[in-house]
Amino acid sequence: MLVSTKWLADYIDTKGLAPAELAEKITRSGIEVDAVIDRSHGMTNVVVGHVLECGKHPEADKLSICQVDVGEEVTQIICGAPNIAAGQKVIVARPGAVLPGGMKIKKAKLRGEESNGMICSLQELAIEGKLVPKAYAEGIYVLPADTQTGADALGILGLNDTVLELGLTPNRADAMSMLGVAYEVGAILSEDMKYPEINYASSNEVAENVLKLRVEDVDANPMYVAKVVKNVVIGESPLWLQQRLMAAGVRPHNNVVDVTNYVLMEYGQPLHAFDYDRLQTGEIVVRAAHAGEKIMTLDDQERELQAHHLVITNGQEPVAIAGVMGGANSEVHDGTTTIVIESAYFKPASVRQTSKDHNLRSDASSRFEKGVDPNRVEAAAERAAQLIAELAGGEVLQGSVKFDELDKTQKEVIVSPDFINNRLGMKISLEEMTSILSRLKFDFEAANGMLYIKAPTRRQDIQIEEDIVEEIARIYGYDDIPMTLPEGESTPGGLTPYQAQRRIVRNFLEGAGLHQAITYSLTSKELAQSFALETAPVTELLMPMSEERSTLRQSLIPHLLEAASYNVARKADSVTLFETGSVFLGETAEGLPHEEEHVAAVMTGKWLDHSWQGERKTVDFFVLKGIIEGLFAKLGLDHLVTFEQTQKDGLHPGRTASIKLAHEVVGVVGQLHPTEQKKRDLKETYVMEMNLAKLLNFSLEPLLYTPVPRFPSISRDIALVVNRTQAAGELQQIIRRAGGKLLKDVRVFDLYEGEKMEAGQKSVAFSLTYEDPERTLTDEEVVKAHSKVLKALEEEGNAQLRG
Amino acid sequence: MQEQLQQLKDEAIGKIQAASTVKELQDVRVAYLGKKGPITDLLKGMGKLPAEERPKMGALVNVVREEVTAVLDERLVILEDAAIAQQLENESIDVTLPGRPVKTGNHHPLTRVVEEIEDLFINMGYEIAEGPEVEKDYYNFEALNLPKGHPARDMQDSFYISEDILLRTHTSPVQARTMEAKGGEPIKIICPGKVYRRDSDDATHSHQFTQIEGLVIGENIRMSDLKGTLSVFAKKMFGDDREIRLRPSFFPFTEPSVEMDISCFKCGGSGCNVCKKTGWIEILGAGMVHPNVLEMAGYDSKRLSGFAFGMGPERIAMLKYGVEDIRHFYTNDVRFVSQFHRTEV
Known part of the structure; x- marks a missing residue:
């Protein structure tokens, strides 16, 4: 709603308030004034001219040479408008005038002819083209013939006016009229308004x-x-x-x-x-x-x-x-x-x-x-x-x-002054309340400690007690509401264990070198199920804005890969991103999709670049796997997690593992398939995705301390020759099982697949640590345990000690 | 013998002074003071002396021995110092060379803002409530006093999945669900999350964005409590000298409804480009929970009242960090995200 303050003055006395002050008062009491527009835009030297003569410019077909009476003098102005004609009253910007676009009017020569000013269109005075009457849309504006020559054109055109642009909320339809705004201003300024007089024969x-x-x-x-x-x-x-x-x-x-x-x-x-x-x-x-x-x-x-x-x-x-x-x-x-x-x-x-x-x-x-x-x-x-x-x-x-047959009765609202004060946390007197209601021109009666209010039909937003609370408060002024904090029992507040753990996951991944990304949940139908840990019927929008954002995702990986490509295309030498967010699967009994929170990551490019000391590394499978293992350790789940070779669409068939938590698949990690990499202009790229909810909802025994060993441990290294396809993880499990109570730790410390091995074989070396918390181990005990390990390796893993 | 002794002493001291390394000095020590050295020999040879000369001679030998030892020890300190100095010089490095990098990532700026707000309210006794991003029309609109046919729930503005299911357009359905679950009990929650509207993405619009809302319901919750709470929030989030002001506004789920401005944190209120010369910045919408909303969730609106507020982390991040385009938050350009590395307290 655009409100001309000049027009508004027909109905209400604004007590000489400057438009900006009036706007501030209106904004503070209920209706936001989005803009205060000075329609004159600071223009001066714009007058009414009378075109006495108008002839063709000898050097230019489209220009006319006009002799214009501008009051003080008759002067020559060149005009390019097609509708210029002798006898017209026109708007003339005289030399020295500055028009709204910043154009400065100066004496000039146009194709050799002197021009002392400019004859203006309304557009040149900053009136939008779509508002200019059609007859003058393509040329200069012509004023009525009886307009006084030499007069200030801005005044004649009503441009020395300020317009308030109201940003109306849907409840204030009453202010979509000059009368409605006048009522509002009247209530704010405590002024009575004047209605137009209707009187005709x-x-x-x-x-x-x-x-x-x-x-x-x-x-x-x-x-x-x-x-x-x-x-x-x-x-x-x-x-x-x-x-x-x-x-x-x-x-x-x-x-x-x-x-x-x-x-x-x-x-x-x-x-x-x-x-x-x-x-x-x-x-x-x-x-x-x-x-x-x-x-x-x-x-x-x-x-x-x-x-x-x-x-x-x-x-x-x-x-x-x-x-x-x-x-x-x-x-x-x-x-x-x-x-x-x-x-x-x-x-x-x-x-x-x-x-x-x-x-x-x-x-x-x-x-x-x-x-x-x-x-x-x-x-x-x-x-x-x-x-x-x-x-x-x-x-x-x-x-x-x-x-x-229209119902024109006023809505009655009954409210007690106490209710109003309790709701606001204030102590407004009854007199002040009734004074505000009078200013709003609401009919009311104060009786039996209650206010019986009849809201005028123009204010259809007034329906319940709370509406009166708002009316009183906004006219009284929100600045006067005191600041308190809720009374009553204090509550501890805090994150749920799940929320706290999720923060730990994010912090861990960030500490491990990954940046948090946030990508869109909506994707294309084609990408919705790519890389998904598990697929289910997809959730699609009824009216998508584009095919690209039509379906809810079932994996976080596709958009993380998009982010990776985006960064690589902009010469990033390393991209390491992770995201936590929901995927949307199938449908619950309630009719909504199952929302599962997942965590996913993408890594490509440089990992460690410390070349002056000879350390350089690009991201590989084990960089990402190490981060995942670290995360499981942080969550106390490291003893329950296993990685198993697997195959998955879009991932490298030889470099992909499923991640199992207590024998249940909770995620996948692997290299992007080379053809997928090529499609996305990516070099070697690794991705992982896990079901975060399954990780965080896994219940663990409370943390208890294990006594720090008082007796020395003994370690034994073994190098095993095994079939090239034999998984080291399986060997490790065999060792763990066979090692018994005394085996505290086993880790891989070497892998050799070179030419010194027979075809189809490799060597894996393990370091085993034996320890007894109760006493110093004897050699015999270690030998006994160790030989069990070697036997089990030979029988179950077909592994020979390397000679 | 005395002469011999004197000669030995001069010789030893000469060699001590000449020794240029700790090793050479140790050789001198062994040569002169060791078990097979000449001074020890002299002592051993004393047996041949007349008995009356022995004590005198013995004392003399000991004096020489102590003198030589003292000179040697003194020299040893000097040489050791020199050796360490040499070692230090050899070991000195160019400390201006780069260190071994530790690769770390950081929070997305929106998470940074959301967690800051969460923590601030947690300290004021709030819990964090979350809910589904795909919602029933009932929780997203109807339970919030936006009945069917209400202009604010135009199909054009929301991503519907079916007639009754849509991507939530605000996090308020979490409030509705929490109220329903709490069965009339007091509530103090913050609801952060992703929300979706049917907007074309441009510098100021995003079809997916973030909201964080708060809801407090209890006995005699007043508008002054809302104002006090928001003032604490504004000061903690934007600085101790922030002032707030409330302006009347309209939301279907609150009555009265307000918008909150804070005094500009850049210019302090004198007017700048951040506050568009007004001295104030609009930060959030709020109000007293509409009785219809309370009643629909099974609360007695005569007995309990509440306030709610909501804001956009994108807007806050844009204001706080001077980000000019909302799309930066969803492009995940490493050059953008990594700028939010440092901590601020």
């Missing part, structure tokens, strides 16, 4: 005798008022009206249409004008549309109607889509002489649906769909009749043609 002819009205759909249209005005002369509106419309963001058309728009802005009540003769039948019937019925609307579009759309008809065919847009067949045109002014109450939901179906939102529909003031429907019709009589020379027929 009507003819003896009775409107009901020329126009019949029938409303068939009472639910969708509980009130309809029509005024008939004869003998109107369609023409341009006076400048003051055009200016106000432009200030309000409405393009002037002709006097009748302009009046309906003016009253729309003034009262917040949308009006429509029909050409009575073009209605043909002298009848208006409001009814539901027939499915498939068609209408050509004012914007020259043919629209097909559905049964839930409400239409205004002439008893035969639609002449308007109710509350949304008029029909071309009954439009007011230059030759119109008799008009019907429609003012109605259309049910908000009906208009909302209709305007949505036709993708047509207008100043009218946006007001109807929030509910107009039932008590202004008729007044607005009268106001329009008055203005049309005044400005288009019409003769208003007596009375209205009216259908009215």
Whole structure:
């Protein structure tokens, strides 16, 4: 809503407040002023000129040489506008003027001819092109012939005005009108407002005798008022009206249409004008549309109607889509002489649906769909009749043609002052409360310690006690609310164990060298299941904005790979990212997808670059595996995790492992398949994904200390020759099982697959540590345990000691 | 013999002074003072002397021996010092060469903001509540006083999965679910999470973004409690000298509803480009929980009241760190994410 402060002054005395101060007060008490727009943009030296002569420029076809009387003198100005002509009153920017775009007007020579200023279009004065009357859209603006030459053009054009742009919340539909804003300002400033006086002479002819009205759909249209005005002369509106419309963001058309728009802005009540003769039948019937019925609307579009759309008809065919847009067949045109002014109450939901179906939102529909003031429907019709009589020379027929079953009762809200104060944490006196209600122009009665309030019908947002709390508070001022903290029992607060552990996981991965990424949950159908640990029916959007974001992901890896490619394409020599986030699988009994929280990582490029001391390493499988092992250790799960060779679509068949936690698969780690790498312009890249929920929900015994060993341990190293496909992890498990209680630790310390081995064989070396917490181990005990290990290795792992 | 002794002494001291390494010096010690050295020999040879000369001679030998030892020890200290100095010189390194890098990552800036807010409210006794990102229309809208047909729940603005299921458009359904689960009991929660709206991605819009909301329900929860709580939040999050102001606003799930501005943390309120010359920055929306919302979740709105607030970590991060384009948060450009490495307390 654009509010001209000059126009507003018709209804309310703003006590000489500067527009910015007024805006601040309005913002602080309930309606946000998004912008304060000085329509003059600081322009000076812009005057009314009278074009005395106008001839062609000898050197340029498109330029005219004009002799212009600017009041003080007659001066020569070159003008390029196609519609310039002698005799016109025009806007002249004189040398020294600075126009809104920053253009400085100077004396100049154009193709050898002197030019002392510029004749301006409205666009050059910062009026949006779409608001400029069509006749002047492509050229300079021409002022009425009686405009005083030499006068300040800004004043004549109403540009020495400031407009407040209101950012209205949906509950404040009442402020979608100048009167509504005046009420609001009146309450803030504690000022009474002035209503426009409606006063006109009507003819003896009775409107009901020329126009019949029938409303068939009472639910969708509980009130309809029509005024008939004869003998109107369609023409341009006076400048003051055009200016106000432009200030309000409405393009002037002709006097009748302009009046309906003016009253729309003034009262917040949308009006429509029909050409009575073009209605043909002298009848208006409001009814539901027939499915498939068609209408050509004012914007020259043919629209097909559905049964839930409400239409205004002439008893035969639609002449308007109710509350949304008029029909071309009954439009007011230059030759119109008799008009019907429609003012109605259309049910908000009906208009909302209709305007949505036709993708047509207008100043009218946006007001109807929030509910107009039932008590202004008729007044607005009268106001329009008055203005049309005044400005288009019409003769208003007596009375209205009216259908009215609209409920106009005021909503009663009963609230106690204590309730208001308790809710606010304040001590506002009853006197102050009633004073605020008076300023708001609410009817009320204070009795028995209660306030009986009747909210005006323009304020349909006032329904319950809490609404009154807000009204009192906002006018009283939120600055005066004290600052307290909730009383009552204090609560400990904190993270759940799951949330705390998730933070540990993130911190660990970050400490291990990975950056946290956040990627989109929505992906393409094609990528939704790629790399997924487990797949289930996908969850798809009904109306996706693009195929790329149409389906919920079942793996975090695809988008992490996108991030990796993005970074590599920008010359990152190393990408190490992880993400924790939900994947969406199948459907629960509740009808929602199962949401599982996963953790995933991608790593590629340099891992360690410390080349001056000879240390360099790129990411490989064991870098990522080591991080995963470290994470399991941090979570106390390291003794329960195993890695098993596996194969998975998209991953390298020889470099992929499933991650098992207590024999259950919880994740996967591996190298991206070379063809997938190539597809994404990636070099050797490793990924992992695990079901975070399974990791974090695993229940562990409480941590208890194990006594620090008091007796020395003994270690034995063995090198084994095994089949090349024999997994070291299995050998390790054999050793653990066979080693018994005394075996404290076993780790791989060497691997050899070189030419000294027989074909198909490799050597794996382990270091075993034996220890007895109770006493010093004897050689015999170690030999006994160790030989068991060697025997088991030979029998179960087909492993020979390397000679 | 006395002469011989004197000669030995001069000779030994000469060699001590000439020794240039600890090793040479040790050789001198062994040569002159050792068991097979000439001084020991002299002592051994004393047996041949007349008995009356022996004590005198013995004392003399000992004096020489002590003198030589003293000179030697003194020389030893000098040579050892020199040896250490030499070692230190040999071992000295160019400390300006780079250290062995320790690779570390860091929180995404949004997580950084979310955790900061979480921790701040945890210290005020809040718990963290989470819920599904795909929600029932009921929890996302209806339970929040947005009945079917309400303009704010346009199909065009939300990602629907079916008529009744959609990607949540705010984290408020977590509040609705928590209220329902708590069965009328007091609540003090913070709800962070991902939310989705049907927007085209550009510098200021993202179809996926983050929200963090708070909800307190209890006996006699007042608007002054909301204001006090938000003031504590603003000071802890943006600095002790931050002031807050509330402006009336509208949300379907609260009444009264407000928006909170904080005094600009860059210019302190005098006006700059961060606060667009107003001195104030809009940070969050809040209000007293609408009685319909309480009643729908089974709370007696006459007995209990509450407040709620919500904000966007993206906006806070953009303001706090001067990020100009919301898409940076979802591109995961390492050059962007790694800038949030250092800690701030």
